[in-house]
Amino acid sequence: MGTYVLRRVLLMIPSLLGISVVLFTVLALAPGDPFEELATNPNVPPEVRLALRAQLGLDDPVWQRYVHWLTAMLQGNWGFSFVSRIDVDTLIWQRLPVTIAVIGASQILALLVALPVGILAAVKPYSWFDRIASTLAFIGFSLPTFFTGVLFILLFSIELGWLPFVFRADVPATGWAWWWEHVKQSIMPVAVLGLFQGASWMRYVRSSVLDVVRLDYVTTARSKGLAESVVITKHVVRNAMIPVVTLIALQLPALFGGAIVTEQIFRIPGIGSLLIDAILRNDTPVIMAVTFVLSCLVILFNLLADILYGWLDPRISYS
Amino acid sequence: MDHKDLRGLIAAVKDGRLSRRHFMRAVAAVGLTAPMATQLLTWSGVAHAQTRLAYKPTKRGGGGTLKLLWWQGPVHLNPQWATGTKEQEGSRLFYEPLAAWDPEGNLMPVLAAELPSRDNGGLAADGKSVVWKLKKGVTWHDGKPFTADDVVFNWEFCKDPATSSSLISVYKDIKVEKLDTHAVRVTFQKPTPFWAEPFVGTSGMLLPKHLFAPYIGAKSREAPNNLKPVGTGPYKFVDFKPGDMVRGEAYAGYHQPNRPYFDAIEMKGGGDAISAARAVLQTGEYDYAWNLQVEDEILKRLEAGGKGRVTIVAGGNIEFIQLNPTDPWTEVDGERSSAKSRHPAFSDKAVREAMGLLVDRKSVQDFIYGRTGVATANFLNNPARYRSPNMKFEFNVDKANQILEAAGWKKGSDGIRAKGNAKLKFVFQTSVNQPRQKTQAIIKDACAKAGIDLELKSVTAAVFFGGDFANPDTYQKFWCDMQMYTTTMTQPDPQTFMEQYCSWEVSQKANKWASRNISRWRNDEYDKAHVAAQAEMDPVKRAALFIRMNDLVCGDGHIIPVVFRPRPSAATTKLAAPLSGWDNDMWALPHWFKES
Numbered sequence: 071m072g073t074y075v076l077r078r079v080l081l082m083i084p085s086l087l088g089i090s091v092v093l094f095t096v097l098a099l100a101p102g103d104p105f106e107e108l109a110t111n112p113n114v115p116p117e118v119r120l121a122l123r124a125q126l127g128l129d130d131p132v133w134q135r136y137v138h139w140l141t142a143m144l145q146g147n148w149g150f151s152f153v154s155r156i157d158v159d160t161l162i163w164q165r166l167p168v169t170i171a172v173i174g175a176s177q178i179l180a181l182l183v184a185l186p187v188g189i190l191a192a193v194k195p196y197s198w199f200d201r202i203a204s205t206l207a208f209i210g211f212s213l214p215t216f217f218t219g220v221l222f223i224l225l226f227s228i229e230l231g232w233l234p235f236v237f238r239a240d241v242p243a244t245g246w247a248w249w250w251e252h253v254k255q256s257i258m259p260v261a262v263l264g265l266f267q268g269a270s271w272m273r274y275v276r277s278s279v280l281d282v283v284r285l286d287y288v289t290t291a292r293s294k295g296l297a298e299s300v301v302i303t304k305h306v307v308r309n310a311m312i313p314v315v316t317l318i319a320l321q322l323p324a325l326f327g328g329a330i331v332t333e334q335i336f337r338i339p340g341i342g343s344l345l346i347d348a349i350l351r352n353d354t355p356v357i358m359a360v361t362f363v364l365s366c367l368v369i370l371f372n373l374l375a376d377i378l379y380g381w382l383d384p385r386i387s388y389s
Numbered sequence: 390m391d392h393k394d395l396r397g398l399i400a401a402v403k404d405g406r407l408s409r410r411h412f413m414r415a416v417a418a419v420g421l422t423a424p425m426a427t428q429l430l431t432w433s434g435v436a437h438a439q440t441r442l443a444y445k446p447t448k449r450g451g452g453g454t455l456k457l458l459w460w461q462g463p464v465h466l467n468p469q470w471a472t473g474t475k476e477q478e479g480s481r482l483f484y485e486p487l488a489a490w491d492p493e494g495n496l497m498p499v500l501a502a503e504l505p506s507r508d509n510g511g512l513a514a515d516g517k518s519v520v521w522k523l524k525k526g527v528t529w530h531d532g533k534p535f536t537a538d539d540v541v542f543n544w545e546f547c548k549d550p551a552t553s554s555s556l557i558s559v560y561k562d563i564k565v566e567k568l569d570t571h572a573v574r575v576t577f578q579k580p581t582p583f584w585a586e587p588f589v590g591t592s593g594m595l596l597p598k599h600l601f602a603p604y605i606g607a608k609s610r611e612a613p614n615n616l617k618p619v620g621t622g623p624y625k626f627v628d629f630k631p632g633d634m635v636r637g638e639a640y641a642g643y644h645q646p647n648r649p650y651f652d653a654i655e656m657k658g659g660g661d662a663i664s665a666a667r668a669v670l671q672t673g674e675y676d677y678a679w680n681l682q683v684e685d686e687i688l689k690r691l692e693a694g695g696k697g698r699v700t701i702v703a704g705g706n707i708e709f710i711q712l713n714p715t716d717p718w719t720e721v722d723g724e725r726s727s728a729k730s731r732h733p734a735f736s737d738k739a740v741r742e743a744m745g746l747l748v749d750r751k752s753v754q755d756f757i758y759g760r761t762g763v764a765t766a767n768f769l770n771n772p773a774r775y776r777s778p779n780m781k782f783e784f785n786v787d788k789a790n791q792i793l794e795a796a797g798w799k800k801g802s803d804g805i806r807a808k809g810n811a812k813l814k815f816v817f818q819t820s821v822n823q824p825r826q827k828t829q830a831i832i833k834d835a836c837a838k839a840g841i842d843l844e845l846k847s848v849t850a851a852v853f854f855g856g857d858f859a860n861p862d863t864y865q866k867f868w869c870d871m872q873m874y875t876t877t878m879t880q881p882d883p884q885t886f887m888e889q890y891c892s893w894e895v896s897q898k899a900n901k902w903a904s905r906n907i908s909r910w911r912n913d914e915y916d917k918a919h920v921a922a923q924a925e926m927d928p929v930k931r932a933a934l935f936i937r938m939n940d941l942v943c944g945d946g947h948i949i950p951v952v953f954r955p956r957p958s959a960a961t962t963k964l965a966a967p968l969s970g971w972d973n974d975m976w977a978l979p980h981w982f983k984e985s
Binding site: 115153154223337 | 454458461464465470553557630636659664671675900905
């Protein structure tokens with residue numbers, strides 16, 4: 071097991087390098103200039119912009135810039151943003167907690183919806199409950215988050231006036247009021263993300279449980295006279311969860327991508343809105359760092375999924 | 390209007406025969422901005438007009454939190470680096486200039502004790518120096534006094550090229566010296582009738598010397614106060630998250646009595662313009678939202694709820710079309726659109742005149758921009774009340790046809806006019822932006838009726854405005870027959886603005902297309918007028934020169950103004966927020982309050 075993990079971690083290095091090369095080249099080839107605003111401002115002489123470009127090394131050949139970036143990165147120096155001149159790691163650390171909180175909450179919501187509904191639907195397939203749940207699930211994952219987000223805002227903020235739609239990370243309150251404000255402003259983004267994710271997970275849970283529920287050992291358990299609830303929770307769900315857990319682990323990084331849109335709609339100061347701003351301003355160091363963090367997450371969660379799989383299913387061994 | 394007429398008008402203002410407002414309207418009609426007009430009056434010995442802001446609260450504080458929504462939040466709070474208005478606005482919560490520009494183009498003293506004038510000896514007769522007297526008893530938020538040393542320091546900070554300040558062009562050619570603890574003299578190399586640029590308005594926010602002195606030059610990035618401003622403004626810094634949130638609280642030691650009204654201030658960033666408008670106009674979650682580039686129809690619908698209102702302030706932006714004077718399709722010395730070439734069709738004035746008649750500006754305003762884009766025949770943008778009644782634009786397909794016919798451009802079998810080898814078939818480019826594509830379509834339809842075929846091209850904004858000199862589709866290269874975009878006038882004085890038609894500024898290969906004359910229109914008389922204006926001692930004659938330049942550009946037909954684009958913003962009904970088109974939205978922040 072230890073050697074397996076070590077091998078996988080070592081394999082991460084070439085993949086991360088490859089990712090960074092591709093990212094860097096694509097960004098270098100893409101049009102745009104972080105000092106675009108200087109170029110269109112007639113009061114700023116072009117020399118200022120050219121001097122800034124030279125100072126930040128933007129006029130060097132691409133490979134040279136990449137080597138600079140890589141050596142600095144390896145020494146733990148993430149560089150600084152071209153537009154704000156703030157260190158990139160500071161920016162990311164400022165944004166990460168909010169993203170993790172919102173995504174975490176939405177994942178819990180997704181699980182709370184997907185697990186019971188999926189299991190119940192599979193235990194009584196093609197019943198009315200199953201049909202309604204499946205229809206809602208189809209609607210849920212076919213509506214994109216940017217659509218449901220705006221729909222929620224129109225309904226709950228503008229028509230009904232119940233919830234605020236501008237998210238603020240630092241609520242000026244303490245104690246219970248602080249928690250209440252946070253819950254109130256998080257309901258919509260968490261619901262949008264969580265229900266979208268929950269809908270697709272529910273389908274996976276259902277089919278996975280359906281596969282297991284027909285197996286012989288379940289029939290045996292039932293014929294032993296075990297209560298239905300014991301059969302389902304102890305015998306069926308436990309085995310049915312193996313593929314589901316892997317799937318959840320694999321899908322987590324993709325969620326960060328989905329969160330970008332939601333963060334933009336609700337003005338959540340998370341890592342996704344940082345990425346969007348950076349892309350709009352051609353702020354290469356920030357784009358590189360954020361996408362790099364995201365790709366690390368993808369690789370890490372892949373590894374985690376594989377390890378979890380082995381742990382849940384003893385038939386699989388990595389030694 | 391020449392300098393004699395101008396002098397007559399100024400004399401009339403002096404005697405009281407003509408109101409200031411009428412004077413400004415008269416000179417605006419010929420292309421002078423309101424700030425330039427008020428400077429003319431001051432220099433000629435007419436007293437400054439006093440800015441009057443209705444301010445009702447009788448004590449400091451008690452107003453709760455003022456919540457501002459910026460759909461693009463500031464990413465740093467150092468005004469000397471600000472490349473866009475969002476950083477300027479964020480900095481303006483904490484920092485102040487010596488004086489600010491009010492909506493009429495008058496100066497309002499902020500950190501200055503009084504405005505320099507000829508009478509109080511502040512303005513030198515030769516126009517080469519200005520003495521600013523500073524207000525006494527002003528303190529920085531950390532309690533240290535504000536003195537002349539701070540003002541001198543800001544000049545030193547900005548003029549150092551290693552600081553890479555975006556204000557370098559304002560400060561690099563002047564000299565600032567301390568006269569006593571509360572007076573400085575600004576000396577210009579040349580007579581400068583427009584003396585109110587250094588330390589004034591958007592380019593004048595002052596940093597404290599005692600905190601920034603160690604970080605002058607290349608080390609400026611490391612200054613901790615880039616993110617934690619300590620200014621003299623009405624609000625004291627509390628917290629800042631780049632791109633997301635700026636927070637401040639009322640500064641108890643603020644130098645203006647009974648101000649500020651609000652106890653705290655917040656500037657939230659992020660999101661998009663439409664939902665920002667909603668948060669103010671529909672739900673009232675926020676008090677003020679900036680720069681609402683949203684279709685006017687939507688704004689009107691949101692406004693109908695009655696919770697807030699949209700304020701439209703004339704800024705310096707104008708949407709205009711350039712007809713290329715050079716040939717974009719033939720390479721001369723390895724360069725397309727070379728300044729040495731001539732456009733086969735647009736070199737004929739009849740064609741340019743016809744094109745001018747085929748741009749239906751009124752429809753563009755009525756059906757596309759609404760209140761946010763006002764049809765205009767002028768290149769210089771002014772507040773609506775100063776808009777020239779004399780300059781006329783016309784939409785007339787028949788007249789365009791007659792002009793082309795008379796000039797010998799005959800319709801061929803394909804319905805497209807031609808003369809000799811030249812055909813009236815043009816490529817018309819702009820950036821990808823819905824209103825622009827709609828405008829292009831309106832113009833294409835009209836041109837088709839006059840036997841002119843337009844091929845429409847739209848380039849992604851990132852490429853079009855990107856300034857990448859390896860890319861053929863940038864607006865700086867203008868490798869196309871016609872193009873349309875918005876140009877901004879960020880300075881109240883027209884000298885830099887009008888430089889964009891000087892021949893030495895022609896954007897070409899030799900300067901990596903980084904120079905400012907993008908249209909490549911050139912005119913000897915124009916060049917001479919601009920050179921003369923730079924060195925003109927007499928501000929009245931100088932103003933007359935700018936008027937002449939404006940006539941030359943607009944009269945020649947290579948430049949077709951379409952609409953000027955004022956800045957719309959939204960405020961809740963009770964908020965009293967005076968805005969000015971010549972300064973930041975936050976120019977009068979200490980005077981903001983809520984009606985009870």
